[in-house]
Amino acid sequence: MRLQVTVPQDGATVRAETVAVEGTVQPAGSRVQVLGKDVGVEGGRWHAEVPLEPGANLVDVAASADGRRPAFASLRIVLEVRVTVPDVTGDDADSAQDQLESLGLKVSMEDAGGFLDPLLPGDPAVCSTQPEPGTQVLPGSDVTLAVARDC
Secondary structure, three states: OEEEEEEOOOOEEEOOOEEEEEEEEEOOOOEEEEOOEEEOEEOOEEEEEEEOOOEEEEEEEEEEOOOOOOEEEEEEEEEOOOEEOOOOOOOEHHHHHHHHHHOOOEEEEEEOOOOOHHHOOOOOEEEEEEOOOOOEEOOOOEEEEEEEOOO
């Protein structure tokens, strides 16, 4: 019995919530299961669409045939989920920080005010962000808020 996974490579990183897992098996009439579910085999080739969870996923493949020892394969696939940096420009610094941290982002603040900024009334607000709003980043990425009372 011979079982081979041809797509995707072990350790692949993808961004789609499903992935095509394909391969070959010999003898051609073997039974193949992906994650415990039977998949069709035609001419020794098999194919399955596998749903993924965010982060690391382990996909097990098993093949069996009468009179043969079963064959097994497993592969790791990482579903990379990105976060869009929201536009918090003009928001007060604390609520902007809370919003970004709730998305799994790390927040640091830098003073963007001038010499007289501490004397101005009101609370500091976000003047700009780095990276800019709308940028796709990985969870855990750093976002810097430039804050001042007068932007």
